[in-house]
Amino acid sequence: MILSRKCFSLIAALPIFTASLPAYAEFTKDLKEARAIAEEAYIYGYPVVEMYKTLYVQAVDKNDSNFKADFNQIGNTSDVYTPKDTSFITPNSDTPYSFVWMDLRAEPIVLTLPKVESERYYSVQLIDIYTQNFAYLGTRTTGNDGGVYMVTGPNWQGEKPSNVSKVIRSESEIVYALYRTQLIDDSDIDNVRKIQSKYKVEMLSDYLNEAQPKKEPRIAWPKLTSDMSTTPAFFSYLDFMLDFAPTVSSEKDIKERLSKIGIGTDEDFSLSELSQDQLSALQDGMNDGRKKFATFKKDYIDNHKVTSGDFFGTREQLKNQYLYRYSGAALGIFGNSADEAMYLGYFIDSENKPLDASKNNYQLRFEKGSLPPAKAFWSLTMYDGENKFLVENKLNRYLINSPMLENLTKGEDGSVTLYIQKDSPGKNLESNWLPAPDHSFYGVLRLYIPEEVVLNGSWKRPLMTAVKQ
Template sequence: MIGKPTRLLLASLSILMSTGALADFTASPAEARAIAKEAYLYGYPVVAMYKTLYTQAVDKGGANFKAPFNRIANSAQVLTPKDSAVSSPNVDTPYSFVWMDLRKEPQVLTLPKIDDNRYYSVQLIDLYTQNFAYLGTRSTGNNGGHYMVAGPGWKGQQPVDIDRVLYSESNIAYALYRTQLFDEKDLGKVKQIQGGYKVQPLSSYVKQPAPAAAPRIEWPKPMATMTEGPQLFRYLNFMLAFAAPQDSEKDLLARFAKIGIAAGAPFKVNQLSAEQRKALEDGISDARAEFAAFKKDKLDTNQVTRADLYGSRDRLKNNYLYRYAGADQGLFGSSSDEIAHLKYVLDSDGKPANGARHSYTVHFAKDQLPPTDAFWSLTMYDAKTKQLVPNHKKRYVINSRMLADLKPDADGGLTLALQHHEPPKAEQSNWLPAPTGPFYAVLRIYLPKPEVGSGQWKLPPLTPLK
């Protein structure tokens, strides 16, 4: 059942929406600019997530609609360059999706037993884009089970046959499933596994009457520019109504309130003065400039890796620049103990990778292949489109399951060729086709061993052939 605090919040939200009241804007222009910078970094991932939520679970007529709330959708296919719904698509693990509305009761996720040699995971994500828990090979094993996901205000009793209860900071949460695909012939098996993924409300699971329905939500329609200017704060206010405030953020949210950011309050850009709007726009520009410098100096040089950008609140320690960077680089990225993402953007000379200028090699020394308890893959992307690279070989990835077909070096190492032009036939087994222009490649290590996170294992450089 809905508790009293939730009913009061929803009632307040209804009043605010009906009266059109605008939260107070009390900051001076200089203060507003500083707050807007902070709030933009904080809010961008939340609003970027809303875009996906709306397209996958709300917009039933949209091309990317998956399933309504609390129902599972599966996508089992071998991705090609024609699949452009997401940037940097993962060709290793077909996805399943569940958007969960936890306002009235928890949802129970049932997982089937699957083969011991196949990796799978269920990534549980709150509205802040934080990975609050995982299910699957690493965390719960491959024997299946029943797992309950509850919102922050749930106080009920755990059924005896529930293996684990997992709490979300927000009353809306996302479950993102990954199921390893071995090759095209394996697609039928993946579909069979996906058919065993189940989700149901707790009341249905324990065969009891359902609680009263939660109030209907009026979802604001996304705008093309919703993440680019002060309009972002309108969507942030809407989303914050579904997320309980955290003690560690009380002072932060109090500062945000000075520019009209408050859970459930309308944020009407057209009611801002010209001076107020300019202060917010300048603050947003400051935030973007800070990220651009961070990306150039830290991310592109791998001084900060994608592994640092994703995880729970405890892991991220409220580092909002990192959380912003994670949303920019790839929304819903995995935590580092689940999947390590290492990216080739620059070559060993510090220059952007470009298939029109060079051919490149990546050399793994003997016994220095990516250390993993599952598998690894190296995928090529066009830097302009952030999509897979069309090529007549229809090869978009090289992974550890292909090792028997790859040609080793004389000393037992392995050298991969990342280039646009086709190499001699005897060397084509190790060829990952690149575009005629800028590119990047992503090394994904599933269930990485400790030496990856510790830095003991080093990513080999992308070396241009002179």
């Protein structure tokens, strides 16, 4: 049974909860209404449940190969991502990550950042349980001189310590801090590790050398299951996670609707108390939500009518457009906000056909002077269309980026053509080859700290052109 903090006040003396009360909120008797609410809840909650999957493998399950560190401690990935890394989909491989999962129930956390050389990009992305990027630290926002920053939960009351640069408040008591430190080239990895070793994470009481506040009860994190995103089990995980975020004013209406199917109430969501008809209504609603996203992707994402900049950001930036937030989680969870980085996806070729390296080779041509405009750097990364991870290849090359420009072969007119295909284009062009799998694939062009011409849409990326094998 899934255990939540709804039992905390009743079993406060126990260090960890081992039972849940049987009470359950009344489920609406209107099955048509239940199906409609389930669709809305699925789209609303999909990013929350997807985030939980990463939380569990990175901070809870120490036997998982993707475990990084306990809560409120930092874990560093000292190497770039490879196809063996599967903790989340569509990872980038040119900024080694550091990870902090925060439990802010008892007290705030203090993050200390070192000074970093001006030519190197780095950032700390602060993400709440809805996958909203509520704040940033680093090159774009606070500069490369470092500093001391405090992250608090929604209910914290206290004074800012005098030597803390800024206090940042989260909507949720669980927060994910995702650090990115630019790797210039393969020989630069030791420099990245030195920077990572200077990232410091402390509870506020430790930072101030004061007594720790009373500890909150331990949380019994529900184990992951294979069907948690595809069956009504989904709603149990959503209900569990929503305990860690009080309702904000703009979501009172949707939270009230969700309560009609037992989500977000004072009691645990209980599948065992639902009839087969009620379970079917929930499943049908989830299926409706998936169809809605598929249509949206085909009509708007694949045709570039919307960009990643629409899918990631603060609550104010996203304007509670839950299908956009769903899209971000489905296509590349924990993506950056537009000001920090733009993600331009390549899913179809210039003739609107899906990318498939078993059928075609592809070329991406940047005319002279039309390379991606980014203040920090840009990269094009290859992903397997079947599992959304990086692609194994003999070159161990998962991307082509701006630091590699001097080694790329250029045309006589100054253009740069990238060859995206499963087989080598030949030794003389191999520097420009981005290996693809022998089936479907997609690419993501990332621009870190994009220029205004990217943000306002006046710069147009080139389309990927199919060439018969």
